[in-house]
Amino acid sequence: MTDPLGTGTGPRSPEADTKRRSRVLMKGNEAIAEAAIQAGCDAYFGYPITPQAELLEWMARRMPDLDRVFVQAESELGAINMALGAAATGARVLVSSSSPGISLMAEAMSYMAGSGTPMVLVNVMRAGPGLGSIGPSQSDYFQATKGHGHGDYRVPVLAPASIGEAMDLMADAFELAERYRTPVMVVLDGILGQAMEPVELRFRNPERHAFDWALTGAAGRPARVIKSIDLVPEVLEKRNIALQRKYAEISRQEVRWATERMDDAEYVLVAYGTAARVARSAIEKARARGIKAGLFRPITLWPFPSRELARVARHAHAILTVELSSGQMVEDVRLAVEGRCPVGFHGRMGGLVPTPDEVVGALKALHGKVERTRERDREQQQKRHAGRSEVQSGHHHAAVALPAERTDRAEIGARTGDGAREGAPAGTRDGARR
Amino acid sequence: MTLDPNPELPVRARAPRLIYRKPDMLADRSTHYCPGCGHGVVHRLLAEVMTELDLPAHTIAVAPVGCAVFAYDYLNVDFVEAPHGRAPAVATGIRRVRPEAFVLTYQGDGDLAAIGTAEIVHAAARGERITAIFVNNGIYGMTGGQMAPTTLLGQRTTSSPNGRDAALMGYPIRITEMLAQLPGVTYAARGSVADASLIGKLKAMIKRACLVQIEGGGFSLVEALSNCPVGWGMTPQESLEHLKGPVVAEYPLGVIVDRGVVAAAGPATEPGAKPGPATETGATPAATPVPAPGAAAVPEG
Numbered sequence: 001m002t003d004p005l006g007t008g009t010g011p012r013s014p015e016a017d018t019k020r021r022s023r024v025l026m027k028g029n030e031a032i033a034e035a036a037i038q039a040g041c042d043a044y045f046g047y048p049i050t051p052q053a054e055l056l057e058w059m060a061r062r063m064p065d066l067d068r069v070f071v072q073a074e075s076e077l078g079a080i081n082m083a084l085g086a087a088a089t090g091a092r093v094l095v096s097s098s099s100p101g102i103s104l105m106a107e108a109m110s111y112m113a114g115s116g117t118p119m120v121l122v123n124v125m126r127a128g129p130g131l132g133s134i135g136p137s138q139s140d141y142f143q144a145t146k147g148h149g150h151g152d153y154r155v156p157v158l159a160p161a162s163i164g165e166a167m168d169l170m171a172d173a174f175e176l177a178e179r180y181r182t183p184v185m186v187v188l189d190g191i192l193g194q195a196m197e198p199v200e201l202r203f204r205n206p207e208r209h210a211f212d213w214a215l216t217g218a219a220g221r222p223a224r225v226i227k228s229i230d231l232v233p234e235v236l237e238k239r240n241i242a243l244q245r246k247y248a249e250i251s252r253q254e255v256r257w258a259t260e261r262m263d264d265a266e267y268v269l270v271a272y273g274t275a276a277r278v279a280r281s282a283i284e285k286a287r288a289r290g291i292k293a294g295l296f297r298p299i300t301l302w303p304f305p306s307r308e309l310a311r312v313a314r315h316a317h318a319i320l321t322v323e324l325s326s327g328q329m330v331e332d333v334r335l336a337v338e339g340r341c342p343v344g345f346h347g348r349m350g351g352l353v354p355t356p357d358e359v360v361g362a363l364k365a366l367h368g369k370v371e372r373t374r375e376r377d378r379e380q381q382q383k384r385h386a387g388r389s390e391v392q393s394g395h396h397h398a399a400v401a402l403p404a405e406r407t408d409r410a411e412i413g414a415r416t417g418d419g420a421r422e423g424a425p426a427g428t429r430d431g432a433r434r
Numbered sequence: 435m436t437l438d439p440n441p442e443l444p445v446r447a448r449a450p451r452l453i454y455r456k457p458d459m460l461a462d463r464s465t466h467y468c469p470g471c472g473h474g475v476v477h478r479l480l481a482e483v484m485t486e487l488d489l490p491a492h493t494i495a496v497a498p499v500g501c502a503v504f505a506y507d508y509l510n511v512d513f514v515e516a517p518h519g520r521a522p523a524v525a526t527g528i529r530r531v532r533p534e535a536f537v538l539t540y541q542g543d544g545d546l547a548a549i550g551t552a553e554i555v556h557a558a559a560r561g562e563r564i565t566a567i568f569v570n571n572g573i574y575g576m577t578g579g580q581m582a583p584t585t586l587l588g589q590r591t592t593s594s595p596n597g598r599d600a601a602l603m604g605y606p607i608r609i610t611e612m613l614a615q616l617p618g619v620t621y622a623a624r625g626s627v628a629d630a631s632l633i634g635k636l637k638a639m640i641k642r643a644c645l646v647q648i649e650g651g652g653f654s655l656v657e658a659l660s661n662c663p664v665g666w667g668m669t670p671q672e673s674l675e676h677l678k679g680p681v682v683a684e685y686p687l688g689v690i691v692d693r694g695v696v697a698a699a700g701p702a703t704e705p706g707a708k709p710g711p712a713t714e715t716g717a718t719p720a721a722t723p724v725p726a727p728g729a730a731a732v733p734e735g
Contacts, residue, residue, distance in 0.1 A: 043531050069530040073523065074556035081520035081553070085527025088514040089494065089535075093527075107517050115515065215512040215528070217492035217535055225506045227497070227515035 023198045028163045028188065031199055032096075032122060033058035035167035038203030039174050041120075042091040043069035045079040049098045050134040051190040052124035056096065076101035080108040080121075087112070087119045088226045090214030092174055096122035098190070099140050100131060102148065109183050110149025113243070114228030116213065118177035120170070122186045124193035125324075127351040135351015136190030138273060141328035144187050145302040152240055154247045156254060157185045157301040159272040163197040169299075171204040176254060178209060180246055187301065189324055191274045191353065256299035257308055261287070265294025267363060268312055270333050271322040272298050274353060279322050282359035289360070291367050301329065306336035313340040318370045320363050322354060323347040342370055457485040461508045468575075470670025472627040472660030473501060476569055477508050479633065480540075483641045484511075487648065493536040494528050496521040500542040501575045511538075519550025522557030525564045536647060537563070543570040543584040547609045554613065561618025561652030565643045568610065568655060571662040572681065579665035583607040586684055591665070606684055610657040614691040620651035623689040626659040628677040632687070639689070651695035659685055 026034070033055045036044070044063055046056040056072065063070035069086065073079035076097050087093040097105060102123045112119060123144065127137035144157045156176050160166035169186055177184040215224055230236040261283055262268070269279040276297045286293040296312055296319075298305050313319060318341050321330040330345045337343050346362035348354045456462075459481040467473045484490055493511040497503055499518035506513035516524040521539040529537045546554050546568050557564065573591055574580040580593035584606055588597040614622040621643050625636030636658055643654035659681055661673035668676060 043527070045527065071526065071530060073526075074552050077520065078523045078526075078553055078556060081516065081523035082527035082530070084516070084520075085496065085514060085524035085529075086531040087527070088524075089528055089532050091531040093531075108520070111515070111517050215494045215514055216532070217494060218510065218512050219491035223506070223510045223512050225513045225515070227506070227513070229503060229515060 023200050025196050026163060026199050027054055027194065027196050028166060028191075029054035029096075029124065029193045030058045031163045031197075032166050032170060032186070032188075032193075033062070035170035035203060036094045036120070036174075037062055037066065037068075038205060039171040040092050040205045040208070041068070041094045041174070043071075043083070043086045044094045044096075045069075045071050045073055045082040045086070046096055047073050047076045047079045047101060049076075049101045051126055051136070051193045052096050052098045052122065055122065055124070055193070059094075076104040077107070080105040083119050083121075084108050084112055084117055087117045088115075088215050090211045090216065092178075093119045094122070095119065096124065098124045098126045098134075098193075099128050099137070099143075100126075102140060102143065106143075106148035108149075109155065110147075110151050110153060111228050112183045113149075113153035113155060114151060114239075115226045116181035117183070117226060118174075118181050119183045120173040120177055120186065121183055122188070125187060125189050127349065133351045134190065136192075136194075136274060136324060136353060137349070137351060138187075138189050138275060138324040139326070139328065139349065140187065141301060141323070141325060144185050145304070145332070153243060154250075154302055155183045155185055156180070156250055156303070157187055158256075159187050159299060159301050160192065161258075161273055161276040161297060161299075163192060163195065164199045165299075166192060167199060167203070171206050175206040176250075178206070178211075180250055181213070182246070182250075187273070189274045190351075251303040254300060255303050255305045255308070257305035258295075258297045258299060259312075260295040260297070262294035262296070262312070264292050266317040267291055267293045267367060268296050268316045268319045269293060269322055269359070269363070270296045270298070270309065270319055270329070272301065272329065273324075275322045275324055275347075278354055278356055278359060281356035282322075282363065285356055285360045286363050289364070291363060293363060298329070301332075304332045304336065306332070309333065309336040310338065310340065313337040316341045317374070318342040318344060318366050320344045320346060320359070320366050322359055322362075324353060325349060342366070342373075457481040459485050459490045459510050461510055463507065465508055466504060467501065468662075468664045470661065470663040470673060471501070471575075472571065472658070472662075473569060475627045475633060476567065476636075476658050476660065477505065479637045479640055480538075480567060481509060483637060483644055484536075484538075487641070487644055489536045489644065489648075492534065493538055494532060495538040495540065496524045496528070498539070498541040498545040500545050502540055502542055502569065503576070505540050519545050519548070520553050521545065521550065522553040522562070522564070522566065525566075526557055526560070526562050529562055529564055536644070537565070539564060539566045541566065541568055542575070543568070543572060544574045544582045547583045547607050551609070554609070555616075558613045558616045558619050558653045558655070561616075561620070563647055563650065563652060564654075565647045566653070566655040567640065567643075568657040569660050570657050570685065571660040571665070572606075573662050573665040575662045575665045579662070579667075584609075584685075586680055590667070608685060610655060610690055613653075613655060616653075617693075619653045619655065619691060620693050620695060621646045621654040621689075622657075622691045623655075624657040624659065624685060624687050626677060626682065626687055627661070628659070628674050628682075635687075642689075642692070646695055649695040652693075657685075659687070 044059040059070050083093045083095045125137045125140045127133045127135045128139050158169045160169050173184045173186050271279040279295050283293040321333045325347050327345045334343050344366040490511050495511050495513045497505045497513050497515045498521050521541050525537050525539045570584050572584045573582050579591050581591040585598050590597050610622050623639040625639045626632040639656045643656045646654040661677045663670045663673040666673050
């Protein structure tokens with residue numbers, strides 16, 4: 001199977017082009033692999049682990065046919081360090097694994113962050129801790145966003161909510177990695193890796209740049225060294241300050257999120273990945289029961305869209321965070337909200353996924369609690385300021401609509417929820433700060 | 435026309451004759467190594483061999499964790515730093531995307547024979563076309579002289595203060611012999627820095643290992659037995675005597691395997707080798723070495 005999708009990189013016939021634009025049913029892991037290939041991935045290193053093994057298998061079939069590098073390593077340690085070596089020469093490198101394997105890769109991630117080695121790492125998350133199970137999970141949020149390995153570093157973390165979006169984000173991930181000389185993570189839960197969705201075969205191969213740091217042999221120039229060590233504290237601090245500047249720049253430039261049904265929303269669900277898909281269904285059910293709910297979906301888990309969420313929180317009655325975990329992202333949600341409104345949480349663990357009805361139940365409970373509180377506040381306020389009739393809550397209803405500037409922003413992830421939202425609400429709005 | 439300043443001397447002595455020149459690959463700076471340490475000798479040999487083979491300009495080398503972590507400060511070639519033990523995996527990644535490069539790893543015994551055993555075994559098993567320099571001084575030098583897997587039985591270290599006891603701490607590991615059993619390994623040899631003669635032989639081994647890679651062979655490895663006067667609690671001279679005595683008794687010198695370069699690229703296959711385990715007894719595989727230039731005869735120092 002030289003070209004299973006008719007998506008080869010060589011000259012194409014018009015027929016092939018038509019085929020290329022058509023929608024096909026693809027498994028998440030395979031779609032991601034193909035998107036990486038089409039994004040110019042030079043080398044893939046991996047190790048079998050469920051639920052990401054199809055990604056490795058797709059690469060094993062495709063990469064040698066394209067005269068590119070595929071190596072099944074002896075371990076995740078081997079895979080990530082092969083990636084480190086290949087990436088140090090300026091190659092576009094992909095590694096994938098699932099949660100326990102990512103733990104093993106943490107060491108090299110720290111080295112790569114410290115030495116400025118670009119690479120894309122896909123984590124198809126499964127339930128933990130330990131060996132856990134092979135069921136889907138989002139319990140690696142802390143690991144992904146708060147640092148996998150040792151030291152003061154961050155990596156951009158992209159979290160698609162559909163297979164189509166995951167495909168788009170692969171090219172973006174390589175671009176981010178090379179622009180900022182950093183590892184980039186793409187995190188999916190096991191469902192997105194294993195599920196099949198109709199996707200458009202639309203690919204992007206980011207422009208290549210000449211790297212003035214890549215190891216190519218020191219012919220005609222001084223030798224280059226890619227390293228993270230510096231035993232002189234002052235020098236190492238300088239390196240760290242430079243890293244932090246880079247992270248500040250990424251935080252300014254690369255925040256991504258999407259919103260849905262937010263125009264009149266009083267209750268905001270915050271969720272990413274599969275949890276966002278569940279939330280989407282829950283929102284429809286909640287609205288049918290009179291709760292005006294909307295979705296705020298972080299696409300970059302780091303940098304977290306804190307400012308944007310804070311803006312939403314200013315006008316929301318309450319926020320409910322939904323995760324496939326014990327509650328990890330909810331900590332960042334609370335940090336962003338800073339008490340502007342109540343923040344609730346609903347999650348399942350162990351490879352289970354919350355049902356829309358469960359989420360609606362949690363939302364109703366939160367709604368009831370908020371309404372009671374608001375009622376009490378209203379009564380107290382009326383007692384205190386008997387002469388003033390205007391109640392605070394009226395303001396909330398009036399100002400839920402998002403600031404107009406959002407609509408000016410570039411749309412990204414135009415295939416958000418591509419083909420996967422049976423009966424999904426129209427009007428997904430994606431925001432990206434550039 | 436210039437006047438001869440010493441007309442009475444024989445002509446041979448008067449003509450300027452270059453007998454040794456520091457290779458350009460060796461940086462013009464003093465090293466951080468302790469007095470008497472063997473790393474400097476191995477660095478110099480590498481620089482000499484690689485310069486002779488015209489390799490520095492297209493070399494990508496991998497630095498270890500341990501005393502030689504700063505190898506890139508002394509060897510003027512492109513270097514990437516690997517996490518502890520992972521140099522062979524890092525080198526694999528380089529090799530696969532840069533088929534034209536000369537790929538070198540430099541590791542100590544803690545790095546290669548303890549924390550990095552999986553990486554070295556599998557790089558060797560895959561027959562990666564890389565050259566591994568393995569400096570074995572039987573101790574963790576940089577961290578203060580703790581026991582390594584290569585530490586001799588009875589040897590006192592800061593983590594085996596009463597001497598290495600086999601019942602509690604196991605036995606020294608001859609990893610080069612272990613690796614030599616893998617068909618992916620084209621060349622494996624053990625030399626020593628103990629004296630000038632041995633240093634000459636070690637240089638020939640390093641040269642052969644480099645040539646294996648240049649000629650398209652598989653994995654090549656040279657173990658250099660070295661001393662650690664500080665970690666061993668000896669004077670440099672005592673440490674060299676120790677190296678020639680008890681250390682060599684545990685780790686015999688010589689070419690352990692030379693399967694010769696067969697394929698133009700990729701893993702070397704042993705001509706006429708039987709499938710399955712090469713050695714049931716654990717002895718060195720009885721390969722018929724194909725003599726290669728400069729390999730068979732180790733020059734006298």
